[in-house]
Amino acid sequence: MLEDGFTFKIGDGNSSFWYDSWIFKKKLSSLVPFVAIQDTQLKINDVWFDGKWNLQHLYTCLPEAIVTNIKSLQPRMVNDLPDVWTWHHSSSGVYSTKDAYRWLLNPLPIVNHLNWQWIWQLQLPANIQFFVWQKLHRSIPTKEILHHRQVCNSNLCPRCLVAVESIEHCLFSCVETVNVWRACGLSQIPNSIQGIDNFDWCRKYGKIYGNIVFIIMWVVWCARNDVVFNNHKASGNRIQSMLSSCAAVFGNQSDASPHVINPRLVAWTRPME
Incomplete structure (x- = not known):
């Protein structure tokens, strides 16, 4: 649960775009069927340049949900500052047991954006x-x-x-x-x-x-x-x-029945006495 309190801060963007856990706290490579060979060596700063995400240059197709989440990030690249994980619930970004305990007493709801x-x-x-x-x-x-x-x-x-x-x-x-x-x-x-x-x-x-x-x-x-x-x-x-x-x-478990379905109706009839 504590990992939900950390946030990835992009500095120089030298982390691997596909194989470092920089978004969703997962490796992007684990969220796609495969990574195209042309994309395997890409770093974050190879995809973010000119002040925007240039995802259209990727050979690997990303799900819409991932594209939306990546585009919601607007990093400010700092050449001499490495990419780091910071503790989101302190002004300094430094983790402490005191801050963690306080955060655990009031945990935020966990939302799974990629529940397949x-x-x-x-x-x-x-x-x-x-x-x-x-x-x-x-x-x-x-x-x-x-x-x-x-x-x-x-x-x-x-x-x-x-x-x-x-x-x-x-x-x-x-x-x-x-x-x-x-x-x-x-x-x-x-x-x-x-x-x-x-x-x-x-x-x-x-x-x-x-x-x-x-x-x-x-x-x-x-x-x-x-x-x-x-x-x-x-x-x-x-x-x-x-x-x-x-x-x-x-079968067709649904709230509506399209014309292509021919439902079989089953009923009980009382036998004659």
Whole structure:
């Protein structure tokens, strides 16, 4: 608990951006699927320069929650002062048992900003759980991400060939995807992603509509991959069949019931005497 009373103060920014615990009291490398080899040697002062965080230059994709928290920090670099941990609850920044005892008597509520446990508790197969985890970490290998990593030559959507294939475009706003959401009776979903944090969106709409939200995203991604790797475009009926099969197998615990679900009603009838 005492570690919550310490704050990391950036001085010269010579700490490792990925492998020193300078934010969330965790190593950033532990919060992403992998660190791109081009980024492994970066220090904090390699990313903070010209008075701002230059996260767009990273080859490694960071989750939105982490980007937001990093950007909330506005350090003042001091060349001759090393990065240090300070005791937040004293004016000098120096830890003492007296200050610690006083702080422990009135502890602040601990807020876990990165609680991913709910993902692994979804009543879904592991591959869909991992897909949701990838979405939240912005690591789904769309054309935009692969192009950013210099893996492919184009960042255009392979289905519509018009827009950049971001994760949002792929799973929500591509005309092919919009048609899927509409066919499932969830035409409002593509517009719901605007102005809301990625993590909060998944929690909110997962609670409202249940597993079907994640199943639709997964099936859309599978259909997209069929286009990319097999040059085969699944028909609307085929996609609907895949969705119905998944929904029937994995259930749909929710407060609303999309049209793609065909619920089985069970009732007891008193036998005739």
